[in-house]
Amino acid sequence: MNQVVPGRRSESTDPRALRTRKALVGATVALLKTHPVAELNVSQIVKEAGVSRQVFYQHFTDRDGLVLATAQDMIKEAYEGFVARFSSDRDFEAAVTALMTTLTDQYEAAVHIIDSPVHSMLDQEVVAIMLPTMREELRSRADEWGGADEQLLDDMASFYIAGCQHLLEEGVREGASPEEIGRRVELVRRVLIRE
Numbered sequence: 001m002n003q004v005v006p007g008r009r010s011e012s013t014d015p016r017a018l019r020t021r022k023a024l025v026g027a028t029v030a031l032l033k034t035h036p037v038a039e040l041n042v043s044q045i046v047k048e049a050g051v052s053r054q055v056f057y058q059h060f061t062d063r064d065g066l067v068l069a070t071a072q073d074m075i076k077e078a079y080e081g082f083v084a085r086f087s088s089d090r091d092f093e094a095a096v097t098a099l100m101t102t103l104t105d106q107y108e109a110a111v112h113i114i115d116s117p118v119h120s121m122l123d124q125e126v127v128a129i130m131l132p133t134m135r136e137e138l139r140s141r142a143d144e145w146g147g148a149d150e151q152l153l154d155d156m157a158s159f160y161i162a163g164c165q166h167l168l169e170e171g172v173r174e175g176a177s178p179e180e181i182g183r184r185v186e187l188v189r190r191v192l193i194r195e
Contacts, residue, residue: 021059021069023049028070032109037067037116068118072125074109078102079129087133092189097182100168110172123165130161160192 012018027048031040042063046056060066078099086095103110113119134157142148148156164185171181 017059020049020051020055023051024056024059024066025070025073028066029074029106029109032067032070032112033106034108036112037063037118040067064116064118067113067116068121070109071113071118071122074103074106074113075122075126076129079126083129083133086137093182093186096164096168096185097178100171100178100181103172104178107172107175110169114169114172123162126165127158127161130164131157134160163188163192 012021024045027045027050028040031044031048035044040063042053042056045063045066046053049056056066060069081102082095082099085098086092113122131154135153138148138153138156138160142153167185167188168181171184176184
């Protein structure tokens, strides 16, 4: 996932900068468990992280930049794990269940991110991670349907990813178990893929 995050030190590899970034992201996750993004402000975040406002602004241009970075950190490993697992064993339901299991402790924070201004940017990140895998899954099926050009495969994969994301988000909002979310997504996949 490309982490294009606003801020001067957001991509620094200096150990102090990494510790500060980790503290800011950790504080944001903690606050997002009980506060919607609209209720968060930089003062709360820096107090929770134990850093100054000046240090905050050395890393991020604003609150939403930090919220996006936090969301990226929350999902990056989970979605990359999904892609790796699905690519190796082709069990979509198990891959979705594993994905949601890694996020279970962060459902409250995830709902607040879903309801925030960074949600659409985060969805774009998810599409970027998932598109190659979904494109290849659909490519193998397209021959059965009489073939599809690259644009149609990309369009179908993007549509499929958006639908899966919607189901995942609804499951998170409902507090559904990872197994229930995996089952729901798999049922829809079987119908769409014609299995």
